[in-house]
Amino acid sequence: xxTATAQVNYLEAKKGIMSWLFSVDHKRIGLMxxxxxxxxxxxxxxxxxxxxxxxxxxxxxxxxxxxxxxIFTLHGVIMIFLFIIPSIPAVFGNFFLPIMxxxxxxxxxxxxxxxxxxxxxxxxxxxxxxxxxxxxxxxxWTFYAPYSVKTGTNVTMSVLAAFVLGFSSILTGxxxxxxxxxxxxxxxxxxxxxxxxxxxxxxxxxQLLATPIIGITLLMIVAERTLGVGLFDPSIGGDxxxxxxxxxxxxxxxxxxMALPAFGVISELLPTFSHRTIFGYKAIAxxxxxxxxxxxxIWGHHMFTSGxxxxxxxxxxxxxxxxAIPTAIKVFNWVATxxxxxxDVQTPLLYALAFIFQFMIGGFTGLILxxxxxxxxxxxxxxxxxxxxxxxxxxxxxxxxxALHYWYPKIWGRMYNKLVANIxxxxxxIGFNTLYFPMFISGLxxxxxxxxxxxxxxxxxxxxxxVGSWILALGLILMIVNxxxxxxxxxxxxxxxxxxxxxxxxxxxTPPPVQNFDRLPELPxxxxxxxxxxxxxxx
Amino acid sequence: xxxxxxxxPNSGHNRDAEANKFGMWLFLFTELLLFGGxxxxxxxxxxxxxxxxxxxxxxxxVVLGTVNTTVLLVSSMTxxxxxxxxxxxxxxxxxxxxWITFALAGVFLVIxxxxxxxxxxxxxxxxxxYYNNLPAGERLFFFLYYVMTGLHALHIIIGMxxxxxxxxxTNNGTLTAEKHxxxxxxxxxxxxxxxxxxxxxxxFYLIH
Amino acid sequence: MAxxxxxxxxxxxxxxxxxxxxxxxxxxxxxxxxxxxxxVVVSVFGAAxxxxxxxxxxxxxxxxxxxxxxxxMHLKYEKKIYSGLVLLVGVLFVALSVLTALEYLNx
Ligand code: HEM
Numbered sequence: 001x002x003t004a005t006a007q008v009n010y011l012e013a014k015k016g017i018m019s020w021l022f023s024v025d026h027k028r029i030g031l032m033x034x035x036x037x038x039x040x041x042x043x044x045x046x047x048x049x050x051x052x053x054x055x056x057x058x059x060x061x062x063x064x065x066x067x068x069x070x071i072f073t074l075h076g077v078i079m080i081f082l083f084i085i086p087s088i089p090a091v092f093g094n095f096f097l098p099i100m101x102x103x104x105x106x107x108x109x110x111x112x113x114x115x116x117x118x119x120x121x122x123x124x125x126x127x128x129x130x131x132x133x134x135x136x137x138x139x140x141w142t143f144y145a146p147y148s149v150k151t152g153t154n155v156t157m158s159v160l161a162a163f164v165l166g167f168s169s170i171l172t173g174x175x176x177x178x179x180x181x182x183x184x185x186x187x188x189x190x191x192x193x194x195x196x197x198x199x200x201x202x203x204x205x206x207q208l209l210a211t212p213i214i215g216i217t218l219l220m221i222v223a224e225r226t227l228g229v230g231l232f233d234p235s236i237g238g239d240x241x242x243x244x245x246x247x248x249x250x251x252x253x254x255x256x257x258m259a260l261p262a263f264g265v266i267s268e269l270l271p272t273f274s275h276r277t278i279f280g281y282k283a284i285a286x287x288x289x290x291x292x293x294x295x296x297x298i299w300g301h302h303m304f305t306s307g308x309x310x311x312x313x314x315x316x317x318x319x320x321x322x323x324a325i326p327t328a329i330k331v332f333n334w335v336a337t338x339x340x341x342x343x344d345v346q347t348p349l350l351y352a353l354a355f356i357f358q359f360m361i362g363g364f365t366g367l368i369l370x371x372x373x374x375x376x377x378x379x380x381x382x383x384x385x386x387x388x389x390x391x392x393x394x395x396x397x398x399x400x401x402x403a404l405h406y407w408y409p410k411i412w413g414r415m416y417n418k419l420v421a422n423i424x425x426x427x428x429x430i431g432f433n434t435l436y437f438p439m440f441i442s443g444l445x446x447x448x449x450x451x452x453x454x455x456x457x458x459x460x461x462x463x464x465x466x467v468g469s470w471i472l473a474l475g476l477i478l479m480i481v482n483x484x485x486x487x488x489x490x491x492x493x494x495x496x497x498x499x500x501x502x503x504x505x506x507x508x509x510t511p512p513p514v515q516n517f518d519r520l521p522e523l524p525x526x527x528x529x530x531x532x533x534x535x536x537x538x539x
Numbered sequence: 540x541x542x543x544x545x546x547x548p549n550s551g552h553n554r555d556a557e558a559n560k561f562g563m564w565l566f567l568f569t570e571l572l573l574f575g576g577x578x579x580x581x582x583x584x585x586x587x588x589x590x591x592x593x594x595x596x597x598x599x600x601v602v603l604g605t606v607n608t609t610v611l612l613v614s615s616m617t618x619x620x621x622x623x624x625x626x627x628x629x630x631x632x633x634x635x636x637x638w639i640t641f642a643l644a645g646v647f648l649v650i651x652x653x654x655x656x657x658x659x660x661x662x663x664x665x666x667x668x669y670y671n672n673l674p675a676g677e678r679l680f681f682f683l684y685y686v687m688t689g690l691h692a693l694h695i696i697i698g699m700x701x702x703x704x705x706x707x708x709t710n711n712g713t714l715t716a717e718k719h720x721x722x723x724x725x726x727x728x729x730x731x732x733x734x735x736x737x738x739x740x741x742x743f744y745l746i747h
Numbered sequence: 748m749a750x751x752x753x754x755x756x757x758x759x760x761x762x763x764x765x766x767x768x769x770x771x772x773x774x775x776x777x778x779x780x781x782x783x784x785x786x787v788v789v790s791v792f793g794a795a796x797x798x799x800x801x802x803x804x805x806x807x808x809x810x811x812x813x814x815x816x817x818x819x820m821h822l823k824y825e826k827k828i829y830s831g832l833v834l835l836v837g838v839l840f841v842a843l844s845v846l847t848a849l850e851y852l853n854x
Contacts, residue, residue, distance in 0.1 A: 026551075098551060105551030107558045174565045182558045183549045209839060212569045216576035220686075227665040229682040230675060231580075237675020242583050245847055246576055296839065297846060312850035517547060564829060568836045575840045579847055586851050605787050609780065616776040619767070619819045626766035730820045737811045741804035745790035 007513035009413070024109035025514060029116050030095030031411070034404075037091060038480075040082040040123060045476065047075040052435070052469040055462050058454050068452035069138035070153065074130070076141030077158060081165045082123050084392050085254060088261035089207075090119070090172060092403050093200045095411065097176060099505040099512065100194045102185025102521035107178040115171040122164035129154045129161075140450060142251070145232030145243040149224045156225055159218045166211045166218075169257070173207030176200050185504070187523055194503045194528045195284055199264025202288035206253045206260075206295065214250035217243065241306055248299035256295040258392055260288055262359075262399035263330055266352050269406055270334055272501040273349040274341025277529040280333035287326035294323045301370050305379045313372055320370035327363060331356060346499065347421040351402025354429050358394030362387060365440065380450070383443025389436045401428075401479065408483065409493040413511040416486030424479035431472030438464045496537055503528060507537050559720040560727075567731045570694075574735050577687050581742060584679045591676025596746045598663075599684070600654060604744035607650050608736065614643035615733040618702075622726045625709065628716035634709040637702050637722075640729065644699050651692055655685075684743055691739060694732045701725045765824050775818040782811050 010027045013019075020028055051071055054062045063071065094112065098105055106112050129136040133154035139147055143162075148155050180201050184193065193201075220231055221243075230236030232243040263284075271278045278284065300308060300316030308316075334356060343349070365387040368374050378384065409415050438461035447458045454462065497506040504521045505512070522535035585592045621636035658681075662669030665682055673681075705725045708714045714722055786807045790800050816822050822830050 101549075102547070103549045103551055104547050107551055107555065108562060109551060170569055174562060174569075177565060178558050178562045179551065181561060182555055183551055185547075185549060208565055208569055209572055209836065212573035213576040216573050220580070223686065227682075229665045229678055231679070231682065237588075237679065239583065239587065242580065245583075245850070246579065249576075249579075249843060249847075297842065300846075300850070309850050309853035311853040312846075315846070315849070515545070515547075517545065519545065520547070564832070568832070571836060572840065575843070578840075579844055582844060582848060583851055586848065601787065601791060605783065608783050612776060612779045612783065615779075615815065615819055616772050619772045619775075620769055623766040623769060623772070727820055730815055733819075734812050734815055737808050737815070738805075741786055741790070741801075741808050745786060745804050746801055 007509060007515070007518050009509065009511040010514050011412070011511055013514045022113065024105070024113050026094050026098050026105050026109065026112060027411075027512065027516075029112055030091050030093075032116055033086060033090040033094060033119070036120060036123065037083055037087060040078050043127075044075055044078040044083060045473070047071050047078070049469055049473060051075065052466045054452055055454070056466045057462075058456050058459060060452070063452065065452050066138060069140075069450070070136040072450060073138055073140055073158075074126075074136045077126055077137075077162065079392075080141055080254075081162050082126065084258045084396055085165075085169060086119060086172070087258075087396065087400050088265060088403060089176070089200055089203055089257075090115075091400075092196075092265070092407060093172075093176060093261065096407065096505050097179065097197060097200055098183065099508060099516050100197055100503050101180065101183055102188060102504050102517070102523075103179070103183040104516045106175045107182055108175050111171055112175055115168045115175070118164060118171065119168040122161050122168060125157060125161035125164060129157050133157060142247060143218070143221060144247075145221065145224070145240045146234065146238075148221055149228075149233055156222055159221050163215050163218045166215050169207045170211050173204035173211075176204040177208065180204075185521055185523065191282065191285070192523065192527050193285075195267035195278065195281070196261075196264035196503075198285040199260045199267070199288050202292040203257055203260045203264075206257050206292050210250045210253040210257075210296070213246060214254075217246040217250070220246075241303070241308065244303050244306055245299070248302045249296075252299035252302065253292070253295045255391070256291055258396045259359075260291065262355065262396040263288065265399045265403045265406075266334060266355055267330075268501075268503065269348050269352040269402060270337045271529045271531075272406075272499050273346060273352070274338050274343045275500060275531060276337065276341045277527075277531055278333070279336035279339075280329075281527060281529065283329050284333050287329045290326040291323060294319065294326070298323055298370075301375075304372060304375045317370055317372050321367065324363065324367060331360065344500075346405075347418060347425060348402045348406035348499075350422065350425050350429075351398050351405060354425075355395055355398045355402065358390050358398060358432070362390030362392075362395055365390065377446075378443060380448055381443040382439040382447045382449055385449050386436050386439030386443060389439070394432055394436070398432075404483070406499070407505070408486070409498045410505055410508075410510055410512070412487050412490075413493050414486055414488075414490035415493050415498070416482050416490050420478065420482045424475050424482055426475075427471060428475030428479060431468050431470070431475050434468030435465055435472050436468070438462070438468070502531060502534050507535065554718070556718070556720050556723075560723060563724040563727050567727060570731055570735075574687070574690070577683070577690070578738070578742075581683050581687070584676070584683070588676025588679060591674055592680050593746060595677045595680040595684075596743060598658075599744045600657075601744050603650055603654055604740055607647050608740050610643050610647050610650070611733050611736050614640045614647070615730055617643065618726045618729045622719070622722050625714060625719045625722045626716055630709050630712070630714070633714075633722065634706050637706045637709065637725075641699055641702050641706070644695050644702070648692060648695060651688065655688075687739055688743070691732065691735055694735070698725070698729050698732050701728060767818075767821070767824070771818065775814060778814055779811055782807050782814075 010025055014023075020032060023029060050062065051068065054060075054068060094106070135153050137143070137148070137155040137158040138151060138153045139155060143155065143159060148159075180193070180197060223229070224231045224233070230238045232238045232240050234240055267278060267284055298316055298319045300312055301320045304313050304317070365383065369378055369384065369387060405416070405421060442458045442461040445458060445461075447454055493510050496508065496510055498510070499506070502524060504523075507521055508517055522537070524530035524535060525533040617636045618640040621633045621640065624630075624633035624636060658664065659667070663681060664670055665678075665685070670678065670681065702725055705714065705721050708721055786804050789803050816833060822833065
């Protein structure tokens with residue numbers, strides 16, 4: 001290939017660890033996020049497996065009640081703030097957003113590097129509670145007052161870590177919004193942007209406009225712990241429900257920070273592997289914005305049993321049902337995209353299909369929880385635990401791994417072993433559903449969440465769950481080993497477009513050069529998924 | 540293909556004054572919502588402790604508050620003028636106006652310092668005896684007063700640091716009529732600080 | 748300034764144009780000081796109308812904020828999208844507050 005010699009790819013452009021740690025290249029920053037994220041994810045998974053082991057039998061198996069409380073809190077904090085919130089935007093958004101827009105970097109490359117560093121500092125702070133102070137917080141990842149103000153564990157550090165991580169999230173969001181506004185390729189209007197970029201755009205606005213509220217709220221917890229003025233403590237005049245309001249004013253929109261990028265990934269995978277244009281481009285694009293907007297006003301559905309006023313409960317429940325509409329629009333469009341496509345079953349597509357299946361289960365159980373009457377029974381039971389794992393892990397987590405398998409050849413210029421990848425997927429998928437589906441049952445039976453012990457009548461679903469967690473771990477290990485082996489020994493990929501994708505990242509050399517493009521990117525005539533006028537790029 | 544690769548017209552490494560400004564506005568939005576969270580807390584506790592909030596607000600000095608409001612408004616004008624000056628290529632004048640803004644910011648902080656220390660002198664600070672014996676509503680009022688004006692003062696200090704950078708770069712010729720994002724962004728930031736004070740002032744000093 | 752109009756169309760211009768005349772800044776300041784005077788007077792002398800004064804005070808504050816944003820922060824000269832976004836953020840915050848207030852008012 002003529003161009004391969006003329007252009008140095010980003011992996012080989014510079015050598016040495018410093019050239020990574022202080023790189024302003026969005027591709028390298030994306031990869032640094034990937035390595036950090038996967039590490040923290042594995043820590044979180046280990047904690048999850050520990051919890052499942054403890055819950056294998058009623059009574060104490062492994063850890064004391066307090067240790068168990070600390071484990072699920074740390075598990076929650078790691079999975080939410082270190083893994084799932086940054087996940088897709090920070091890794092694949094960083095790596096591919098500029099390329100998909102046909103530019104060579106984000107608008108503020110140095111700010112981008114700063115976000116990564118801030119993220120790492122926050123992560124170190126969160127994990128430092130394991131070693132320093134009085135042990136990790138035992139409040140749950142929600143840090144509800146007044147317990148979070150009174151407990152002796154190291155809440156202050158965990159809360160400050162979440163604050164710092166929020167900063168990183170804001171900076172990434174800011175960078176993406178400006179990039180999308182300023183750096184689109186000539187001729188690429190907003191409505192000719194890939195749907196992944198649309199999803200990131202909506203996400204970034206939430207990151208920007210919701211995160212500050214949690215920042216200030218968490219600082220109030222710290223102030224309360226040090227000064228004790230009674231801000232959220234009812235015994236001295238404060239209102240603990242106000243804390244819950246402020247917390248969920250951020251944290252509910254935050255679930256859309258987790259979900260929207262995943263929707264974006266799925267909207268890329270489906271057209272590529274069914275080789276046809278996406279069905280309902282505009283509906284998918286605008287529904288992202290609609291979800292982002294409506295998502296702000298439904299935080300109260302986390303508080304139906306907290307003692308909120310009846311009117312508010314009613315309003316929040318209604319608004320919650322509203323947000324299901326744009327989400328359903330997306331699902332229908334995805335399914336319609338598959339219809340009569342020429343489907344090429346590859347590992348990423350399997351993840352995408354699993355996403356649709358699991359996200360729907362997560363979504364429907366969400367409606368059950370959003371209905372006032374049923375929530376009274378199900379609140380704080382394992383039903384909720386099942387629900388949010390289906391949404392966050394079965395949804396976004398699967399989309400993340402699907403994206404990893406999809407863009408893998410572009411990122412590293414090698415291909416993993418597809419057979420092993422498919423086997424790993426099947427094990428992972430079976431493990432996932434075996435682990436979490438029984439939680440709906442034990443939840444319906446009334447098993448409360450956040451306890452290290454349970455009554456004997458819940459024994460069977462818990463055994464199934466724990467066995468599921470082992471299957472899932474097996475699939476995960478197989479997947480990761482396969483990916484690591486592929487990175488070093490996999491078949492070399494030199495063609496630009498191994499999957500037959502159409503967005504601009506498939507027009508660049510593999511792996512991309514430092515400048516991203518070796519020629520001006522060509523846009524398809526009628527929008528980003530116009531397979532009929534797909535530009536033919538010859539090497 | 541040239542060895543260096545092609546340079547895209549829409550490169551992220553181009554200088555883009557519009558992007559700098561847009562980025563600054565986005566940052567201001569996050570600041571607004573940061574204070575927004577505190578305003579919501581204020582609103583709720585005011586609704587729950589109506590009388591106590593009224594009573595406590597009488598403790599604050601309206602004269603000093605008004606003076607400080609005026610100081611900030613004037614400083615907002617001087618920094619806006621400084622932006623105009625650099626756009627017209629009058630670097631010297633721009634730097635001078637920045638200095639004036641800086642000085643006014645200093646005046647604001649000094650007045651704030653006296654207000655705070657008068658209160659603290661009376662034991663009116665979280666953790667002190669007098670404060671601890673107040674009824675809950677009044678404690679909350681003063682807590683919010685310290686947190687919100689304190690956070691605001693912190694922003695003033697950050698603004699002053701940015702202004703100093705802008706002055707240095709104006710004097711050494713980095714900022715010019717064609718290229719002055721820093722002055723503009725310092726201005727935007729400073730106006731934000733002013734905006735927040737515009738709400739803080741009536742909410743704490745004037746709710747009689 | 749006169750040429751500012753067509754420059755708004757251009758997406759990639761440098762964003763450096765109209766220097767706002769000093770006189771406009773001075774007029775803006777005078778208006779702001781006047782509004783400040785009104786709030787103080789209303790509050791100090793209208794103490795009997797307690798709740799009314801909160802709403803007047805917030806209303807006047809909002810007018811001041813609009814003035815600062817429109818003149819000092821150049822929204823007057825910026826592309827429409829800036830004003831639009833500012834409005835959006837404002838509406839968002841007000842909506843969040845109203846929803847929260849509704850909850851407490853109905854307890
Ligand atoms: C092997 C994988 C995982 C296992 C075995 C696992 C297991 C568990 C269990 C058993 C609980 C419930 C603790 C309790 O209520 O007593 C829990 C809570 C939780 N998990 Fe996972 N989980 C896994 C992966 C994930 C992932 C990928 C995410 C997020 C993306 C996640 C997020 C959470 C959150 C937020 C909580 C709530 C913590 C709290 O109550 O404060 N988990 N997990």
